Amino acid sequence: MTPELRIEGISRRFGERLALDEVSFTVPAGRLTGFIGGNGAGKTTTMRIVLGVLAAHGGRVRWQGADIDALARRRFGYMPEERGLYPKMGVADQLVYLARLHGLDPARARRNVADLLERLGLAARAKEPLEKLSLGNQQRAQLAAALAHDPVALVLDEPFSGLDPGAVDDVAGVLRERAATGVPVLFSSHQLDLVERLCDQLVIIAGGQIRASGDREQLRRAHAADQHLIVVDEDAGWLRELPGVRLVSLDGPRAVVVLSDPSATQKLLRAALDRGPVHQFTPVIPTLTEIFRKVSQ
Numbered sequence: 001m002t003p004e005l006r007i008e009g010i011s012r013r014f015g016e017r018l019a020l021d022e023v024s025f026t027v028p029a030g031r032l033t034g035f036i037g038g039n040g041a042g043k044t045t046t047m048r049i050v051l052g053v054l055a056a057h058g059g060r061v062r063w064q065g066a067d068i069d070a071l072a073r074r075r076f077g078y079m080p081e082e083r084g085l086y087p088k089m090g091v092a093d094q095l096v097y098l099a100r101l102h103g104l105d106p107a108r109a110r111r112n113v114a115d116l117l118e119r120l121g122l123a124a125r126a127k128e129p130l131e132k133l134s135l136g137n138q139q140r141a142q143l144a145a146a147l148a149h150d151p152v153a154l155v156l157d158e159p160f161s162g163l164d165p166g167a168v169d170d171v172a173g174v175l176r177e178r179a180a181t182g183v184p185v186l187f188s189s190h191q192l193d194l195v196e197r198l199c200d201q202l203v204i205i206a207g208g209q210i211r212a213s214g215d216r217e218q219l220r221r222a223h224a225a226d227q228h229l230i231v232v233d234e235d236a237g238w239l240r241e242l243p244g245v246r247l248v249s250l251d252g253p254r255a256v257v258v259l260s261d262p263s264a265t266q267k268l269l270r271a272a273l274d275r276g277p278v279h280q281f282t283p284v285i286p287t288l289t290e291i292f293r294k295v296s297q
């Protein structure tokens with residue numbers, strides 16, 4: 001059975017406020033799924049419901065094709081928004097303790113924790129109490145806590161917040177490795193550039209509703225507005241007169257155009273080549289930030 005996590009029609013109210021409105025999406029096995037949305041969009045509420053920390057008022061969470069239960073959830077790795085490690089306890093000791101709570105034998109728990117601390121650049125701080133670590137290093141320790149018991153799925157609330165670029169790369173590397181072993185990874189973030197760089201799948205939520213979800217590149221292509229960039233040798237102003245072409249912007253030899261139909265593409269290219277060299281001719285694919293702005297309105 002494919003280890004796939006599915007959120008199906010989840011709704012949740014807080015008093016009169018509908019925080020989640022029939023939220024559905026899939027976190028496929030072996031892929032990094034970025035969960036993005038503005039403040040109060042519903043990311044944390046969704047993640048809490050997946051982990052059973054909060055009850056849903058409608059819908060269900062499915063794991064490997066069946067309704068999720070406490071046993072399955074125990075095998076998940078969760079990094080909650082309210083970070084939950086003990087400030088006064090040694091870093092390695094508490095990670096081993098948490099891994100053992102999840103059922104790992106002592107040797108395996110110690111080995112996993114040592115590997116993770118090494119991988120996350122914390123090996124030298126292993127014996128120190130958590131509170132003596134910088135906030136970024138505490139964050140790395142939180143991630144280690146979510147990973148130490150060899151989880152079958154990962155649900156991480158803002159794992160990159162407050163990390164410097166080096167730490168972002170360390171954490172991203174660890175998540176990629178986990179995903180490569182077939183683990184579904186869901187992580188929320190406000191850093192759109194980071195999500196664009198890291199994730200394979202995207203889920204965009206706004207006002208408690210899913211506005212877009214799926215493969216990152218497919219989404220980008222689906223939101224392309226039929227625009228093409230063309231770069232020629234000299235001023236491209238002649239494009240104004242070409243039938244089937246609407247000029248969106250013009251900057252000397254660079255122009256962005258919208259074509260009336262697919263056959264206009266070849267006509268445009270031919271007309272441009274008749275006038276001289278064509279240095280670029282390519283569809284304009286929107287960035288994640290542009291898609292996010294468009295669908296979140």
Ligand SMILES: Nc1ncnc2c1ncn2[C@@H]1O[C@H](COP(=O)(O)OP(=O)(O)OP(=O)(O)O)[C@@H](O)[C@H]1O
Nearest residue numbers: 014015017019037038039040041042043044045046
């Ligand atoms: N315990 C609660 N009691 C009342 N309202 C809540 C509670 N938890 C969440 N909400 C409301 O539900 C909505 C969704 O909040 P949630 O924390 O899930 O958003 P988020 O996308 O994680 O936001 P952020 O990026 O700011 O963390 C918000 O309107 C929030 O005020």
